[in-house]
Amino acid sequence: MQRYFVKENIDGSTFTLPPEIFHHAIDVMRGKVSDKIEIVGPDQKIKLVELIAVESKSAEGKVIDISTQDPELPVEVTIVCGISKGDKVEKIVQKGTELGAKRFVLYNAARSVAKWDEKKAPKKLSRLQKIAKGAAEQSHRTVIPEVLFCQKLSDVLELTAGSDRRIVAYEESAKQGETGQLAQVLQKTKCNVNVQASSVSLTGFFGPEGGFAPDEIQALNQQQVVSVGLGPRIMRAETAPLYLLAALSFTLELE
Amino acid sequence: MQRYFVKENIDGSTFTLPPEIFHHAIDVMRGKVSDKIEIVGPDQKIKLVELIAVESKSAEGKVIDISTQDPELPVEVTIVCGISKGDKVEKIVQKGTELGAKRFVLYNAARSVAKWDEKKAPKKLSRLQKIAKGAAEQSHRTVIPEVLFCQKLSDVLELTAGSDRRIVAYEESAKQGETGQLAQVLQKTKCNVNVQASSVSLTGFFGPEGGFAPDEIQALNQQQVVSVGLGPRIMRAETAPLYLLAALSFTLELE
Numbered sequence: 200m201q202r203y204f205v206k207e208n209i210d211g212s213t214f215t216l217p218p219e220i221f222h223h224a225i226d227v228m229r230g231k232v233s234d235k236i237e238i239v240g241p242d243q244k245i246k247l248v249e250l251i252a253v254e255s256k257s258a259e260g261k262v263i264d265i266s267t268q269d270p271e272l273p274v275e276v277t278i279v280c281g282i283s284k285g286d287k288v289e290k291i292v293q294k295g296t297e298l299g300a301k302r303f304v305l306y307n308a309a310r311s312v313a314k315w316d317e318k319k320a321p322k323k324l325s326r327l328q329k330i331a332k333g334a335a336e337q338s339h340r341t342v343i344p345e346v347l348f349c350q351k352l353s354d355v356l357e358l359t360a361g362s363d364r365r366i367v368a369y370e371e372s373a374k375q376g377e378t379g380q381l382a383q384v385l386q387k388t389k390c391n392v393n394v395q396a397s398s399v400s401l402t403g404f405f406g407p408e409g410g411f412a413p414d415e416i417q418a419l420n421q422q423q424v425v426s427v428g429l430g431p432r433i434m435r436a437e438t439a440p441l442y443l444l445a446a447l448s449f450t451l452e453l454e
Numbered sequence: 455m456q457r458y459f460v461k462e463n464i465d466g467s468t469f470t471l472p473p474e475i476f477h478h479a480i481d482v483m484r485g486k487v488s489d490k491i492e493i494v495g496p497d498q499k500i501k502l503v504e505l506i507a508v509e510s511k512s513a514e515g516k517v518i519d520i521s522t523q524d525p526e527l528p529v530e531v532t533i534v535c536g537i538s539k540g541d542k543v544e545k546i547v548q549k550g551t552e553l554g555a556k557r558f559v560l561y562n563a564a565r566s567v568a569k570w571d572e573k574k575a576p577k578k579l580s581r582l583q584k585i586a587k588g589a590a591e592q593s594h595r596t597v598i599p600e601v602l603f604c605q606k607l608s609d610v611l612e613l614t615a616g617s618d619r620r621i622v623a624y625e626e627s628a629k630q631g632e633t634g635q636l637a638q639v640l641q642k643t644k645c646n647v648n649v650q651a652s653s654v655s656l657t658g659f660f661g662p663e664g665g666f667a668p669d670e671i672q673a674l675n676q677q678q679v680v681s682v683g684l685g686p687r688i689m690r691a692e693t694a695p696l697y698l699l700a701a702l703s704f705t706l707e708l709e
Contacts, residue, residue, distance in 0.1 A: 445700035
């Protein structure tokens with residue numbers, strides 16, 4: 200069933216379809232009376248809505264059920280990644296949203312071939328935010344991840360300083376056969392989720408295509424960001440974040 | 455370091471660069487004397503090679519080390535997926551290779567929008583096989599996964615009948631809150647790897663964009679293919695196989 204995010208919560212059982220979804224639900228999807236859609240507002244509740252009146256310029260819906268499903272990862276995951284060429288960042292945001300990330304932070308890494316400046320960033324972020332919204336609707340989430348940009352890695356370190364755990368996927372760790380850190384961090388995170396009343400957060404740092412520069416790794420490690428290996432194969436920049444999110448979902452959501 | 459697959463094993467310590475890699479290593483990468491490359495033959499050994507002579511039409515290399523690293527997943531994984539539109543199948547082969555799959559089998563699913571016929575298939579397979587080779591080189595694997603095509607799901611069931619375990623990622627299982635099967639299968643697979651002398655195999659079935667038709671699931675389940683849920687979010691056709699491979703790598707390669 201088609202899911203839509205709306206900016207304001209739906210109050211009452213019958214309501215007028217907000218303009219931001221009218222066009223897609225009625226014009227594009229040809230919604231007609233008795234068709235059903237799902238609407239999620241800032242309250243993150245999934246409301247099952249039946250269309251009860253459809254006119255050329257407006258439509259009425261009726262809430263017939265409120266779902267108790269929670270499709271969100273039990274950990275707030277921030278994916279930090281160096282700007283890469285082409286559509287790599289878009290892929291990370293799209294697939295990372297499907298896999299449950301809460302936030303994406305992009306930064307100009309030492310080895311980023313294409314860098315963003317403050318002028319370019321808003322347009323790019325707005326496009327990525329749309330991709331995140333589309334992917335959140337498609338994957339039936341109740342939260343649209345936010346997409347942020349930082350000029351420098353040091354800004355990202357400051358921004359994510361409050362995160363319960365921070366890890367960095369470092370190719371050299373994997374090459375040296377490091378195989379224990381990720382499992383340890385995920386197990387500790389699982390324990391936190393089970394005992395902690397407040398929400399648990401995890402931040403994963405990923406390099407651009409060319410990987411991290413040694414001084415970036417040093418800066419991260421100095422701030423207690425733990426280097427982890429993600430197995431013996433070299434993954435592309437856009438694949439490694441998906442590995443982390445899948446491993447996290449597997450550890451926390453399946454058992 | 456650039457890695458190349460060659461069709462015949464390198465014998466002896468000095469040798470002439472095979473023509474299939476000469477162009478890339480010398481013309482494209484501008485290889486010169488004392489540069490190093492890695493070469494992997496059908497013996498799956500990683501040979502570290504130093505260029506000792508470079509001419510306009512040929513070059514000589516010398517094996518200076520043989521690596522003992524094994525970047526292959528300890529399980530032979532076959533990813534079976536329904537044909538999807540656009541470049542989805544290419545993405546599955548590329549990313550699935552990075553994540554360690556040994557074989558891809560594509561089939562015309564009941565809900566495949568674009569179907570392949572026997573005439574179209576060879577050209578498509580040849581393109582996918584090239585993508586698999588490129589991804590295997592880039593991810594530093596020692597095996598190029600094979601890519602196969604079957605007209606019908608029943609043919610795939612026959613082809614994979616010898617697999618130690620077979621699972622199907624079924625959206626409806628996930629919707630019904632099934633969360634235990636995948637972890638069980640992966641744990642059993644891990645036990646097999648630890649005790650079994652011969653290689654262990656696992657086959658994962660994935661639907662096309664529109665998902666499986668009910669009679670496809672019935673046919674799979676009748677052949678003891680176990681339905682598993684992959685968490686509470688709906689993943690795109692090209693994302694679900696990556697989830698399985700990452701969860702498998704995490705379970706078997708990291709701890």
